[in-house]
Amino acid sequence: MTQPDVSVIIGAYEAMPYLIECLSSVEAQTIDPTRVEVIAVDDGSTDGTGEYLEEFAERAPMHVLVIRQENSGGPSGPRNVGLSKATGRYVFFLDADDRLGPEALERMVGMADRAGTDVVLGRVEGVNRSAPKSMWGKTVERTDVFSSNIKFTLSAQKLFRRELLDRHGMRFDESLFTGEDALFTMEAYLRADGVSVVADHTCYYLVGRDDGKHVTKSGSYTLRFDSARALMELIAELVPAGGRRDQLMVRPFLVTLLPQFGPKYLTDSEEIRRHKFELAKPLMDTYWTEGVAHRLKVHERLRLHLVAEQRPELLLDVVKFVKAKKQAAALLERKGRRVYLAYPHFRDRAAGVPDSVYLAEPREARAFPGYREGGVDTFVRRAVRKARRVITSREVRHAA
Numbered sequence: 001m002t003q004p005d006v007s008v009i010i011g012a013y014e015a016m017p018y019l020i021e022c023l024s025s026v027e028a029q030t031i032d033p034t035r036v037e038v039i040a041v042d043d044g045s046t047d048g049t050g051e052y053l054e055e056f057a058e059r060a061p062m063h064v065l066v067i068r069q070e071n072s073g074g075p076s077g078p079r080n081v082g083l084s085k086a087t088g089r090y091v092f093f094l095d096a097d098d099r100l101g102p103e104a105l106e107r108m109v110g111m112a113d114r115a116g117t118d119v120v121l122g123r124v125e126g127v128n129r130s131a132p133k134s135m136w137g138k139t140v141e142r143t144d145v146f147s148s149n150i151k152f153t154l155s156a157q158k159l160f161r162r163e164l165l166d167r168h169g170m171r172f173d174e175s176l177f178t179g180e181d182a183l184f185t186m187e188a189y190l191r192a193d194g195v196s197v198v199a200d201h202t203c204y205y206l207v208g209r210d211d212g213k214h215v216t217k218s219g220s221y222t223l224r225f226d227s228a229r230a231l232m233e234l235i236a237e238l239v240p241a242g243g244r245r246d247q248l249m250v251r252p253f254l255v256t257l258l259p260q261f262g263p264k265y266l267t268d269s270e271e272i273r274r275h276k277f278e279l280a281k282p283l284m285d286t287y288w289t290e291g292v293a294h295r296l297k298v299h300e301r302l303r304l305h306l307v308a309e310q311r312p313e314l315l316l317d318v319v320k321f322v323k324a325k326k327q328a329a330a331l332l333e334r335k336g337r338r339v340y341l342a343y344p345h346f347r348d349r350a351a352g353v354p355d356s357v358y359l360a361e362p363r364e365a366r367a368f369p370g371y372r373e374g375g376v377d378t379f380v381r382r383a384v385r386k387a388r389r390v391i392t393s394r395e396v397r398h399a400a
Helices: 018-027 049-059 076-085 104-115 162-167 180-191 221-238 243-261 270-287 298-308 312-323 375-399
Strands: 006-012 036-043 063-069 090-095 119-127 140-143 159-161 195-207 330-333 338-341
Touching: 006 018, 006 049, 006 076, 006 104, 018 049, 018 090, 018 195, 036 049, 036 076, 049 063, 063 076, 076 090, 090 104, 090 162, 104 119, 104 140, 104 159, 104 195, 119 180, 159 162, 162 180, 180 221, 180 243, 221 243, 221 270, 243 270, 243 298, 270 298, 270 312, 298 312
Parallel strands: 006 036, 006 090, 036 063, 119 195
Antiparallel strands: 090 159, 119 159, 140 195, 330 338
């Protein structure tokens, strides 16, 4: 048998009836079926998932391997089992309750071959649920995690060059029960020789289950801290300290950690609030930097600053303000070059929060009439130019 171009790995647990459309979307792919193999791992289902997979294997036009095993407790185990059996040049991880766009595999494999890239993202659309949007502006043959918004889509539903995964021994972390795909995908982004984006065709439909059993909706808050810690450790291991690391650290701080101090925090018990601060402390002490802080909006930065400073008594007021969706008053200073957003405790001497925490960065400040972009940087540049002119003038006079 010739080597398939792509191995589609499906981990399935209690996936009926969603599995029916999922497998139909695989069968409907425009790529030649001989170029595809399907490796489906039934993770101890009791709803007929395993039996339906075996029926599909008998009639499917492509080679299908079905593996049935005891329940592993999470998506990492089945994906790793499937990956160990894969023979394709590329692998694609398909969740059993989602489905592929008709040209997905053909377009993604074609893109990887044409661009020589190791990871390909295909446009994602949500069905009864939200989906990432900021990275689908245009099709890009070659980019990386620092030059694009791909860090905000770290789900595993991407095309990966299998040689990359094998070379680095990459597998899903089975000790994590949420965020395991973020860890895997971020590592692939950082190790890849280029990433491609297919934005002009919907390659993946992310389906929201009516029964509410979608894995990303479940899990204790402590698992979110585990996920944030693992991703921060990976980024710190692979990217030297500095601007590029800060750029990537925005993702775990903003997407994983900050929601723990959002509206849900208001309904948490005092014990849980205290525990969240304890769990956050080592992460804030180790990874929270000025470079990360200045890449956030004011209300995001303020909340995380208060977490870093262990100020739960101040955080509560800020979270209530944010939940009410109030617009903080804007205070323009330095002839409009600085915009401060007066969230709770702004210039409250007793609170002692530095003004810099409330200072809007240009992308946020532009929304306020009267803001003059350039601000401090422009002032500094003028001062430097003036100093140079003075020095040059003195040198000329001295030479004369």
